[in-house]
Amino acid sequence: MERLLRIDRRIIFAFVAAAVTIPLLIKFDLPVPATKEVRGIYDKIDSLPEGSHVLIAFDYDPASKEELQPMAVALLHHCFKNNIKVVGMTLNPGGTGLADSAITEVGKEYGREYKEDYVFLGYKTGVELVMINMGENIYSAFPKDFSGNATADLPVLKGVQSLQDFDFVVDLASGSSIEAWIAFGKEKYNFDLGAGCTAVIGPDMYPFLQSKQIDGLMSGLKGAAEYETLIERKSSAVAGMSPQSVVHVLVVLFVIFGNFLYFMTGRKK
Amino acid sequence: MYKIFLTFILSILILQYASATTADEAGSLIPPADFQAFDTPNDNAKSVSLRWPSSPSESAAAEYVVYASLRKNTPFITEVLRINSKTMYEEGSDSNFHYVEIKPGKFFNKDSDVTGGRSSYFFKLVMMSNSENVTVNEIASATPKGNWFNWKKLNNFIILITFSALVFWFIEHAKKNPNLYLRKISGLDAIDDALGRATEMGKPVLYVHGLNGMGSISTIAAVNILGRIAIRVAEYDTTLKVSNIDPIVMSVSQEVVKESYLEAGRPDAYVQDNVFMAASEQFPYVAAVSGIMIREKTAANFFMGYFYAESLILAETGASTGAIQIAATDSYTQLPFFITTCDYTLIGEELYAASAYLSREPLLLGSLRAQDIAKGIIISALVIGAALATVGIGFISFLFKAS
């Protein structure tokens, strides 16, 4: 039994690789029912009339791409399908390319026009300073969009002066930007805020859900998969749920088995 | 041809039906008895508030429409509001009054219409249903003004002033009396035990810094604790290794360890190379520190400061070599991994408390005490507030209302 505890960790690595790869290859579908947290965002966007303005802050970088990019894409599909005007921005320099490509690709798929139906404002630094500046006047914070067009002339921004004029704001975050959006954005300028985040920070967001400081929460790939189910466009996130299930079971078995051995060998130091 | 005819017939039928229902529901409209306009309190000069008592003939089919004008005598043509008559009641008025805020700036271009000075706006209230319109006789007017204090934020302001006073008072107090009581942090005893065991085994002690630089409070606290560990290590005559990822933290740590050895009367035992840069990037740091744990079979590992994803690999490697491990971090996302892999973990603010406990720095002590008082107030408010709310009194929630 001692030997079982001391196996080379690379054998465990092989187990993990298999647990992820095999379910992707054989493909079996598991139902992904939507939780009320994710439904909060879906319902909000679904209730918006055509031509409403939604601001999406892509506050993540490539390190969290696999969790947040599917979420961003699903959200964009929903907005463009419902003919909602999308305004993108980022507070993370590493997120600009990902955000730009997501908006442009999904926008094109629905035949939407840049500047008319959507715009990517690009990157600004200073986090809470950017939020407050946008809360006072969005054209002051972003005089130019990502491609260098003057924002004041953009048809998509017609009727938008400051954060208050957005019908919904969604922050997709890999760091602490949701807290900043709550304290310096939503609470200061009164708008509806939804949040998507990596699973690592997901549990920390529950106090804000309970106090209704955010209308909904998507956490991690699971959140993205639920959103994909809601908009009936299953893609990589839903496909990821079967390996996710298998690998979770594997980790749980490891924990149980490891502790079993630990107690059997007399908990020695 | 027959299609047009059909539509015609249908429309007549529907129209008759529709007008019949509205007539039934609405009867004749009775306009509200009064109509007031005033500057919205606690705001900038952008909005005007309108208030009027409810009319007895309100129904889902009736609407209120407000028209505005810049002059009393010019025709009221700009529609600034259109609401269902059953909505927008004033908070706390039991549906007896309607209250709306209007931003006239959105409808009028001030510069072109008014030459200099503040502009007043005039409002006319009309109650409408499908069959008739009635206008309230009074024309209300108001001038939006900027206000100099937001009275809705008064409780926030009082908290700011009170808390500032507490922080100052206790820092001053701690300067005079550095023996301010702090509860024992049990992790600190565990540190001594771990050092004792390392001495018995004759193996080195490894102190691992987190990833943040000297600007972070976690690192400052970690350095304070390092000083204390170094004194004990010098007394026990064991080897202490300190791994760093930041050059500035490294030079500060070297100073601290050197001073501690001096204080313990063992300046000869200090070896500068034992406080070293392990790497400059996250993953190479993990690889380097893990290598040390495995090669040197360290008997005790300390993880102090702010950690990121590397915490898991570090603590796991340490646990697999059988070392006693003690962690202290305020990085809440990494705490679960330290708790399950280390023998003792100082959670969150306990790190600062431990550092204040050891350093007796008035700044840290005083601030900690002021924060404790603030927590005490919040705890009492929560308990009393919930008790009062249970018996139906909302006094505490009124005091702490965020608006």
Next chain:
Amino acid sequence: MNFFKRTIPLIIAFIMGIMMAFQYYVPHEASQSLLKVVTRWGITIAGFAVFIGAYSLFHLHWNKIKRKVPGWGYSTFVFFGAGITIIFGLYNGGEFFLHDKQEGTMFDWMYFNVQVPAGATMFSILAFFMASAAYRTFRARTSEATILLIAAVIVMLGRVPVGALIWEYLPPIADWIMSVPNMAAKRGILIGVSIGAIATSLRIIFGIERAYLGGGD
């Protein structure tokens, strides 16, 4: 000279801090214009911070190369990667950097095919270590760790679709853990941390906390 080096920074921090804290309570339009101007300035200043990061990184690796510390050869790749990216960025697909940023240039290629895959893979390595730690070191060694592991197992199973197949009550239990005990504890932590952050801000404004100024005279 000490006045310029020590006192002026403390005065600036004090004035800025007090002014911006009180600004919050003043809804007057003058106060709003102030907020707008000052935050606009802050954004521009913060933009320059990129060069501080760049200097620290390049300085560190340059020293490694200069002193020929073991493994210095790897540091040349930092300069190689940064150099190529900056050159392509400035070249901007032939338009050069004074014109608007072009789409689909080599600069973008570097981003999508070097930075994105390497960055995205970096933390996925931890998936493997997580599993190995689960097997070898996540032990219920104390009653606290036992509670932690039980909650973790329930959440791990309850949050994935397979949880409902194992036991239909797992997902609702996991949801309850998230929104009641987890929420309460996280709220306690949030309130404590916020009080700490407010205390630190106060100490900065009143010049008691000076760590941000750096050492020296």
Next chain:
Amino acid sequence: MNKKTDVLTLTWILIAFCIVNIFFLVTGKLGFDAKGLGIITAVALTLAMYSFLYKDNPVFKIAENLFVGVAMGYWIIITWFNILKPDVYEQLIVPLFKDTGNAPQYTVIIPTILGVFMLLRFSNKLSWLSRWSFAFVVGLGAGITIPNFIHAFILKQLTFDSLIAASLPDSINNFLILLGVVSVLIYFFFSLEHKGVIGGVSKIGVWFLMIAFGASFGFTVMARMSLLIGRIQFLIRDWLGIIQ
């Protein structure tokens, strides 16, 4: 001996990687263009990163240092195009020399100077000027933090729910939430000894904390596994083309 095996292993993997890619290029599965070569580069970097699982090795170190360099280069260029160019260059400098229809924004001079001062941090003689910029930014941050945090994270987070709610489960939950918040705050209360009632409540606080950490633990496992799933999807879908 051991090192020799490692070098051999590395060589074989490299050869295999080349053969697979040449095969893909020849059969046209991957185009010989920016896209196809991009996928090959991305795959090479992904695999180089995973080689860390075998052990810390030169291939991993090269990939990591290259990544650090590219990310820094990207950050610099993006800052130029998104902040310095539109906010400083085009508002202040261009209108000085060229008639763009806009007057130069002279107020931009102040933050620009403070921004440049910030960079003097690395000079020996003038580093004190950088303190002015830090004092401005840090003072500003501290000032706006205080009232907004009091509002959003303290006042808004304090809920005073009746302990007798609409249903029994709701009442129990309201009670547990109150108990959890209060006991966690008491655990982080340092001015009183944890004895008697305080000790008991702080013990409950520890349990709440442990359940919350357990939840975070579960979510973190989920997060890391999701990242891995994403990368494996990339490898077997975009590169090998086994799944769609």
